[in-house]
Amino acid sequence: MTTKWYVGVDLGGTTIKLAFIDPYGEIVYQGEVPTNTSNGGSEITTDIAKWIDGSLEHLGETKSQLHSIGMGAPGFINMETGYIYQAVNIGWKDFHLKDRLEMDTGLPVIVDNDANIAALGEMWRGAGDGAKNLLCVTLGTGVGGGIVANGNILHGVNGMAGEIGHITAVPEGGYQCNCGKTGCLETVSSATGIARIAKEFITDYPNSLLASESENAGRMTAKLVFDCANKQDECAIKVIEKVTYYLGFALANLANALNPEKIVIGGGVSKAGPTLLEPLEKAFQKFALPRVVEGVSIVTATLGNDAGVIGGAWLAKTKN
Amino acid sequence: MTTKWYVGVDLGGTTIKLAFIDPYGEIVYQGEVPTNTSNGGSEITTDIAKWIDGSLEHLGETKSQLHSIGMGAPGFINMETGYIYQAVNIGWKDFHLKDRLEMDTGLPVIVDNDANIAALGEMWRGAGDGAKNLLCVTLGTGVGGGIVANGNILHGVNGMAGEIGHITAVPEGGYQCNCGKTGCLETVSSATGIARIAKEFITDYPNSLLASESENAGRMTAKLVFDCANKQDECAIKVIEKVTYYLGFALANLANALNPEKIVIGGGVSKAGPTLLEPLEKAFQKFALPRVVEGVSIVTATLGNDAGVIGGAWLAKTKN
Missing domain, CATH: 3.30.420.40 (ATPase, nucleotide binding domain)
Structure with a gap:
């Protein structure tokens, strides 16, 4: 049986940190890309999708290896809908983060506040x-x-x-x-x-x-x-x-x-x-x-x- | 279909408040009995059981009308086990409240702190x-x-x-x-x-x-x-x-x-x-x-x- 990986994404004002993580919290593969805040941050979800595709190719895996994405973002977020009211450092205003990232990656996405996911990380493995x-x-x-x-x-x-x-x-x-x-x-x-x-x-x-x-x-x-x-x-x-x-x-x-x-x-x-x-x-x-x-x-x-x-x-x- | 009732019990230092309550939070019948703190509070669970039996008889109902008991008590409580470490005003010390009340009434019991159940009451119906x-x-x-x-x-x-x-x-x-x-x-x-x-x-x-x-x-x-x-x-x-x-x-x-x-x-x-x-x-x-x-x-x-x-x-x- 192959255990699927989760994609952890941590969006900051200067870089996006990304990782494939196994069900036991071990990082299998990780990287980061610069946060592109031009055009109101509209390229960010595409940049994440590209990193995922490139990394899978590099590892010789396909998307079926991935279960879903959990992402932290700064700013005011509706956690149920994954809608960003405003994230000043990123340039987002009224941005459908969850929907956009799901479309770009074809994976289910759940979004929460950046400080909150850091707390969950420390709870689980820190x-x-x-x-x-x-x-x-x-x-x-x-x-x-x-x-x-x-x-x-x-x-x-x-x-x-x-x-x-x-x-x-x-x-x-x-x-x-x-x-x-x-x-x-x-x-x-x-x-x-x-x-x-x-x-x-x-x-x-x-x-x-x-x-x-x-x-x-x-x-x-x-x-x-x-x-x-x-x-x-x-x-x-x-x-x-x-x-x-x-x-x-x-x-x-x-x-x-x-x-x-x-x-x-x-x-x-x-x-x-x-x-x-x-x-x-x-x-x-x-x-x-x-x-x-x-x-x-x-x-x-x-x-x-x-x-x-x-x-x-x-x-x-x-x-x- | 008959809807079952829940028994709400609120233990205080001077009286025990009790009620039969329907699934929508309406009080069907209620009463109170004095809190008997003699003998380290050992009669309290029996007093509750007697009130329940007497009230059912008064209403022409049987115990099958009751689903379970939810009780609030003062003091330091282990909510998972329903064990009271100490409740100074009541006289309890190392008292198995949940187990004792389940034996005396034949009903499932869940116990929490008195301030907490008051908060739940206000949330639900207040x-x-x-x-x-x-x-x-x-x-x-x-x-x-x-x-x-x-x-x-x-x-x-x-x-x-x-x-x-x-x-x-x-x-x-x-x-x-x-x-x-x-x-x-x-x-x-x-x-x-x-x-x-x-x-x-x-x-x-x-x-x-x-x-x-x-x-x-x-x-x-x-x-x-x-x-x-x-x-x-x-x-x-x-x-x-x-x-x-x-x-x-x-x-x-x-x-x-x-x-x-x-x-x-x-x-x-x-x-x-x-x-x-x-x-x-x-x-x-x-x-x-x-x-x-x-x-x-x-x-x-x-x-x-x-x-x-x-x-x-x-x-x-x-x-x-």
Whole structure:
């Protein structure tokens, strides 16, 4: 018996990541193509179809080897119909993604939000380790999230569930967020937010390592903050304490309501490892119920850039 | 064809509410019996069985008219096995509720947390109006909660999901909560919490209506606060602003993550109606994403004391 493969597709603003994945979550073959955002992103589904055909030919397989496609896309999506209301970075507006990709490939397609499929990937084969109740938070340029409860991604009534980055972490006097509110978690726990807080702190610590290193580098970055904290720079340690205080507060409050088994921290900032996780756990424990603390572990994501395609395959496997 | 009935059971510290409910959620017959907490609550399942037998006889029906039992109980419960780890108010510790009740009644039994079945009741036949994504918050002596996502109650990894009352609403300098933390929503938005905040405010407003009315009454209550606010007392209005600020903050943060269609406010405090809901909506809108605000309506519970038995019947209907 031949086991069929699933096609996982993870669409980003600059590249499309694609993979053939077996029913056990192993990547059989993978690649990526540039995201062509010209003409309102109208070539993207064709580019995906071409990659699939070319890769099958390269592997000496035919389309009958493929079961279906699970795809993650950024923006506002109707997950039931696979219709994209708007995806600014891609150029799509009112785009029938599912229908178009099904026509171009001849395969059944299921679509979900990019942050959500990354969460499913980590659940299935990554740091989630099979836990059916998990929170995934991506700390990158912004803060994204996905919530899995009873093994299913939560979408909410109009697809906004999982917007962890816009939980208010600073009730009064917070920074302005792109979403229109102030004090969102994203303003204080994204890479951008960390750098901003650090810039404020170095005025109080002009002789700190962080102050001199950022001056040498010509700019402040989250990576610099963690590097200096690893060298025991007091200023950098204080910045991380503040950042993890807010993040721990927001995650603990969510955990009090959702009682997850795992909280998976991904994105560029998560590369800081224990320098991030240790103060985060301290803050989390301050704000979470003892029994909730008992039930959960906070871990860093393990799949990196593969989380999306693997989660896409999970979606295709379980929902098609 | 005869449609069978479900038995809804809602166990409280002082009474057990029971009802026969048809498959469409209509109460056919209902009653209550005192909760016998003597001998570690060992008579309770027998009392339920006796009520069922007596009621069937009274109605001229036999047990074949009953399909199954759905029951809500307070305390820490393993919902899969119907095993009660501990229910302090009842006297149960390590109690096999499901097994005992099945033996005493000869009917299949499914058990869940009392706050959760109330949420299911409101979803099915109450203020939830069929919405499959809803948050239920009960503002009584404490603050309880239930979260329904995709039509299912969330339990989390160890049954703690929905503990909305222990979301931290006051990060620093909050009151001590029974759970061991400080600043929990319960400390500022329960009836008890409202009275405590009011007691602090009247020292700043010694000539307010609230100050004199509470002195006349010999004590401060949440009801007094709402009564005085309805008479435009500035002090009472300020108390409610503070209470709804915290409640709106906690609910908005949850809604940003869960994107519910309805937020159902129940419990004694919810009887205040618009005097509570109007300032609450204002605070909610300050902290929730615009698209989340668009998708949700905040309403008061409509089933009152029947929510539990109706939710129990829903559980029996859908999970047995």
